[in-house]
Amino acid sequence: MPRSGYTLPVFACASAIAALQWLQNRTCCQTVAVDLICPDQTVEIAIEQVAGISPQMALAITRSDPGDNLDLTRHTPIWALVEWLESSPQQITIVGGEGLGHKLNGDPAVYSYAQQLLQVNLLRLLQPQENIKLTIILPEGRALAERTSNAAFGVVEGLSLLGTTGISQPLSAPGQLEACLEQVRLKAKSNKLLVFCIGENGLDLAQNLGINPQQLVKTANWLGSLLVEAASQEVKDILLFGYHGKLVKLAGGIFHTHHHLADGRLEILTAHAAQLGISTSRLQNIFNSSTTESALQYLRDLDEQTGSNWVQELYNSVAAAIDLRSTQYIFKLTSRHVDVGSVLFDRDRTIVATSQTAKTLLSQLC
Template identity: 50%
Template structure:
């Protein structure tokens, strides 16, 4: 079957949508015990469109609260949260509750270590739940909403959440209700179309893997229109940029992802390949890091933890290692593009840590950075 005959990749919804739908269903049952909807229609706010979300189970609990259960459907994505259950528990609030809705994170919802272990329930989730529940709350009443992800703790251990300061579970993250299929093969064609349009306007572009890079790019003063969200398709999109004759590409990403390119891995999804600690250890060896430290870096649970080990022992040594990493990414990326296109492409690399602080930038990145700033 040719690619042309394949259906387009199916979009799904982000975790906040399912949590909110469950909360709406539970609140409706709390208000009227006979109202046990099989599905809930929501206004997603961003984008402003409706979504019908199935409610798998709903029941009052002995303490007077109501539990509704949904299951995540991220669409045609390689997403480890697929089919994970989301429990939304709604109860009447206490008499001294000031706000109409008290939103809490239960088991499996991550904790933000840099915010006094507040639940990792971010702005979009809070806005969506508030918008959807307020019209349903009877006058003079308040409600307490608790989101539980029974599988969240185990799934969180398989993500890079800890690198961004979220522990013991998953985040209710996202700025949109739509889970665009960024990991699905059909999405690559859409990303290429976006890249072609931008390359027609600009010679120098910025590749960002995800939301953290896109957000940091703007904070660094980079022209927002030059950003291209690559998801895990870095290799094919670098080749596309080479084919289009782009003058240069600045890679801006989390070091725990981009380090894969230093080892020649150009599709960065963990289902495809990993080897990050091994690549990290090799770059340490290349600049003469003592063997005991290399061994500790190799055994570190994450690249972020390895960076912490280096910084604790010798800040200057850590900087040498990261300079080696970004320069090697540049070399491997340029060689990869040339091997597939026969054309040169200037690639510069900037990597940031979990605090979104730039750790290192290559020599080529210095020049490319100046090319992509807002005029």
């Protein structure tokens, strides 16, 4: 059975706890207890090194262990530098150091779950009058980020502390499609409307909208198999919730979205743009864009310059095609009719398009 591990926020939190404990009682611990919050359990995390930098500052190091997951952050070191502050408007000030990416507005890429994890675990150790500054450092983060899609989501110069749970499920490991299918089977028992979230960004955004977690399924790249399984479990409605650079593939009939298997995203966008009557020179610009995100930005710039509405028209067309192709795919393989709606968002987690079916489903979910 593949082994689960923990997400990056857990190791950042463990390092911070170890460094704070050194400041408080000058002890170097080999493990620390971290309350994961989600799920509701406490786990022991190994500490690789702890060192006092000065009486006011300490550094601790952990190494990422995502379990049997094909995760490029495996064994990467996570440093936490904790220092006392004499006065501060908040007890814990979190700062991004080298290798921790930052958002386009300059804030460190420490998302809601990681913030909650750090605040809850560290506040338990602090006296009311104690204030600390926590600097999170990922020495390998800048290099590793070049191999991720972080930049597509507006995170630059490093990795992000992203996730909605402390457990890293090995969903990308070989043979783990079955784990995703089991999630569909389990949730279909009590919900006939499911929300398929493509990756952590989709899952996090869906939860922020207030959608019931019991209706959320994190899908990874196996959308076709999961759509069919949901129909077989008599699910009546499915909302697809994901980054436009992933979901656009479904508009072209590509139901396994990993880029190693098939791409065609820019070709699909260009074909829909041609159907809408965009001029040849502009079609060429879309087709020759380096990414779907840059194609979207080109269309936004075009709309601003000319007063057109190409972004909305094009992405509404793509969303409608995703719905239709998904419904047809399910019916072809199961002879069952399932209503499918789609919500597409950009790198800033701004929703770009919501299909007509998706609007109906969202009104039931939110």
